[in-house]
Amino acid sequence: MLLTRLVVLVLAVGSIAWMAEKPARPLRTQDGPILPRRELLEVLGAAQRPLLADFYWIQAIQQVGRANTAAEYRDVFFYSDLATDLDLRFRYVYEWGAISTPFNLGREQWVNVDLSSRLLTKGLTAFPDDRRFLFQLAYNKMAYDKEYKIAADLLMRLSKFPDTPRHLPQLATRLYAQAGNFDTGLQMAEMLLESAEDEESRAFYAHRIKEILRERVLTQIDAAITAYEKERGARPKKVPDLVITGYLKQMPEDPLEGQFFIDRHGRARSTSGLYRLEMYDHAKKQELREDLAAGGIQIDETEDSP
């Protein structure tokens, strides 16, 4: 009898050991991890909301540890979102989740940035004056989403706080120009010029106003080049060609006293500054270097005449 029991016991233990395996990954659908509804957790965990928020916060951290793909990094957002739903004041989760969620597919192709921005926007409703959220969201809008106007607005909001670096409003004016909001950019630059406390800042904003005005002209020349190319099937060689053919009413003047020309990619530029008033990432800087080396950016002698 005892022997039979022992055999059954050994068989049972053997079966358990044989069937034992590592814990399964959390269940997920194509849209994200399967998580309990927030409303359910709020009812069941009404007395323990900080504890539940901590639990999903720890889950978010664990998810970063096991994530390898864009979809798995995407899940970090859902855990962070739930943790912050349960505790709106859990500040660190917004910041950490927003930084961890974006995923680089290679060649600076970023995904999940929309979710990162969503988390930061949600964080800003709970902490409207959080400088880190404002800056991170501005960075997302500027570097990933290319929504320069929103990024500029956020940076201007950020620049109103005391002791913020003075390059922030400067960057904002550049972003307004990049977004095509020249009037806003000019207004901001004029306002900043008036309120500048030192000579260096005043000189910067005086120059920035001229840069914005120049960028507005460059954008008009770009539009004329596009129209010329579309109708005539060839790219104009010089800016005066656009005036002669009527795509520009008159020879444009550079507020910074440079000369306008068309580079080898068909973009308008000026000799007063090789960099246009836009965001330059690594690839764009490289392209500019190549243009310079190839002679694509040079002053055309004939540009002197209208």
Added chain:
Amino acid sequence: MSAFIAMAWNGFREARRNRVTVLVGAFALLLLFATTLVTEVTVSTFDRVVTDFGLGVMSLLLVFLSIYLSSGLISREIERRTIFLMVSKPMSRTRFLLARLAGNMLTLGVLLLAMTLLFWVELVLHRSPITQPQLAALWGLYLELFVLTCAGFLMSTFASQLVSALVTTGLYFAGHLCSDIYNLGVKSKVELVQWVSKATYYSLPNLERLNFRPRATYAIDVTAAELGTATLYALGWGVFFCVLASIVFERRDFR
């Protein structure tokens, strides 16, 4: 008075002998130790996580224990017929009831104290501060246990252990959610709904008034006035349940 103390002490000894009490106590201590593991898998928010897990574990287990002990105390006496021994003594039934309640609260208090000591050891080991809101949260928890125990006692004077436990558990959830009932109700355009939601809110003990755990999470001080009013509020509900329990218990015929 000595009979009262003897009975309360007896209640404490009885609860201590109860396997469930011992198991819950051991499990809580184990879980508090396990909080150390939780801090290993978090980043930057150690103080918060240690506080939340420590207070959360204490709260969950002690609430479970208070419901279990209070709902079974009187009904078990009735089922085992040991109640006859008590009611035949020259002592009022109310005093018997209060003595059992005191024994129960003593058991919960001793367990809470043991868990608090372990919690503090953990905080010291993690170099986390022991804060005023944590102490307030512990006091709030004891008040919540008191209200729930009193409610469980009231139920156990006329219902079975299962029914008592179910109703007290329901009261625990409703007590933490009643402010939502109020807030949702007042948004309604129908006056009757507003009236019903307000009546529901005021007829339930608002246990969120005794819940200072979210304050402990963010180390937001709890003022003396808040603690005082919460204590009076909890005492009010406790006494209300006790009076009802004694009325029912005094009138109950055990034949």
